[in-house]
Amino acid sequence: MTESPQKKPTAKWPALVFVGLALAMGSYVAWRLDSAPRTDDAYAQADVIDVVPDVSGRIVEMLVRDNQRVAKGDVLFRIDPRPFQDELSRARASLVALDKQIELTSRSVKAQQYGADSAHAAVGRAQAAAAQATERLRRTAPLLDPGYVSAEDVDRARTTQRAAEADLVSARLQAQQAAVAVSGVDALVAQRDVISAEIALAQLRLDMTTVRAPFNGRVVSLKTTVGQFASPMKPLFTLIDTGQWYVVANFRETELQDIRVGALATVYLMGDTSKRFNGTVDSIGYGVLPGDGGLVLEGLPRVQRTINWVRVAQRFPVKIRIDDADPELFRVGASAVATLRRLPSGDVPRNGSGK
Template sequence: MTESAGALRNKKLPALIVVLITSLLAGFVLWRLDHAPSTDDAYVYADTISVVPEVNGRIVEMPVRDNQPVKQGDLLFRIDPRPYKDALNQARARLVTLDKQIALTQRSVNAQQYNADSVKAAVERSRAQAGQAADTLRRMEPLLAQGYTSAEDVDRARTAQRSAQAELNAAMLQAQQAAASVSGVDALVAQRAEVEAQIAIAELNLEFTEVRAPFDGRVAALRTTVGQFASALKPVFTLIDTRHWYVIANFRETDLKGVHARLPATVYLMSDTGKRFDGKIDSISYGVLPDDGGVVMEGLPRVARSINWVHVSQRFPVKIAVQNPDPDMFRIGTSAVATLRRGASR
């Protein structure tokens, strides 16, 4: 009887061990899910720009090729600069011509001003003569009644006074005419400012014929070469900003508790699962397009959350900034796996 009880205990012991190990594994998995949520619904992302010229023209030089890395300031392509050089030279020639015209007009204005000043001096002379004639007449008129002067002398004084006044009036009219005829160079100076603005625009357009990389990046989607006519504001190719790489990971809403910006994370790419990269959360999306018949808000990412008849938790994109990424591995759209380290933040 004792032997059979011992044998029964020996049979139960492996089962208890299995149950204990299973419980420990389940506890570890639950702890792992709570402290380090992970998702394989993730992909690599980087900012991109469309490289567009700001002037029209034929491409005469393109030293880059598709998928080539470039440095900030590298020449991407050059548009034929000859029309813009000619426009600049034409504007500069107009400025030279206008400066000479301003100088010539200024000399004419100076002559007009000298003439006006001369007529003004003549007015003052006529005014003095008229005043002298009037004074002479006033002195002679009382002497006529006393017999100290003749009527003929008084008549001559009156005639002289009227003549001097007429000359003064004529001189004043000439002075007004001379002053009105004095022109200026204000209109030409305004034209000069306009030509200077045209020169600045021509210089800027000439500078725009060279399109250079605004940052370190990689050329993508290049489908043209030298000889193609480039239109202003029409993309020629895409430039990927390789200075910053991100992983966009879609986490279940139930995993976002306690998740915040700058939370540490670990990512790896499906192209090489053996290499791990550290990262930090850059931001968390605050909106996705609902797919259950609710109100649709355009411009937000759509993440499906229904699998057949099963209603699963909604997923929200979490943007993770990768630290020290491998430039040879990271490509936009590469599949990735992301794990958040909530325990590390605590």
């Protein structure tokens, strides 16, 4: 009696389980990407300035080295102060000399004023003498006909009256001349204001020979030392503001509609993936330079020819402000990974901005 061959156990179940797990994992990843956008196209950023002196001169002291941390107010370097000290000394000496000149001129003005007052008093005396002579002539003239006075007496009174009038005219002219001769110190006082301004400017230039850190930061790209001639036209090094760090994360434009200013973020740097840092979306970029055409050249848009039918979504920078940055780990340009938590349309961001 022949036995029928037994059927071999099917091997479909492991495959089905694998496919189910793959679908579940794919769904989970899609849900995570939709609820928490993530990108590894990100980098650390901070505000930086080019350190340049405000005055020109030879560097006589360099107090920092490359990649050194500095605190706000620390002296970075000094420029030879001697030319500016000489300029300040000259301005101060000019002010002292001008003050002496003002003092002497004031004395001269007082003397001139005394002369003018004396001439004015002389006018008063001449007026009195002229009035007396006129009155004498008025009393003497009627006495000529009765014979009480002689004609010579009348002529003498008339001459005296005319001489008094002439003296009065002369006194008045002398008083006017004395009044005009009285000068003043207004011009010198105005000149003193100019020299005082020059002293303040010279003092400011002297103070500028000592360059200090405007904020807590780190010195980078230092390539000079003592002896270099520095000028305001050439940066000596760069100073990174380590007081506030950012991560600029480039997200696809299809993800921006649900990203809001004020949304919470978690980032980590490739330099140490074990540390997580909290952040907040500070701003969302509104412009990038397209790399595949659309640039306007000579009034016409330039569109490159391409046979690529796949439409790649543009990426826009999202600036994330880091709340608890590690100054020893963060570096400008360091690679980062950012994950955002989208805010629903009705939520109000922490900074109150809904834009």
